Amino acid sequence: MGRITSSRSQLIGDPRHHSLLASKFINCLMLDGKKTTAQRVFYDALEEIGKRHEGEETPIEVFEAALENIKPYIEVRSKRVGGASYQVPMQVNKARQQSLAIRWILAAVRDKKGRPMALKLADELLAGFKKEGAAYTKRENTHRMADANKAFAHFAW
Known part of the structure; x- marks a missing residue:
């Protein structure tokens, strides 16, 4: 903690x-x-979202919804039991959910090359809003990994 x-x-x-x-x-x-x-960069990205997004949501609402969609609710953590390491699925607390979502969005944006940061950020936030994109894929992989290791959930204490 x-x-x-x-x-x-x-x-x-x-x-x-x-x-x-x-x-x-x-x-x-x-x-x-x-x-x-x-x-x-952030406000330019929000302006770009405002131009591209067709809907009644404001750009800041799109940003918040995208972040909410990307937050992981469960993740795997390594736990050593009797000399063996197990990937144990565990709940993610609110602060960590937020920091992981922000980290994944920024990592996805920084991995893309050749365009202005604001445009890349707008793309990723819109993708997150639509439940797609690199950051959302990362979340899905995290959830999939936790689901695959459900058998070890009894090690979570």
């Missing part, structure tokens, strides 16, 4: 939408302390 740091309580909403989730995402997107660059 991780320590609760003051960073959680110090997190304030992003300037435009006052969303803590968006602020957290921007902080994870940021490289080398360049927050304004990260904000510009």
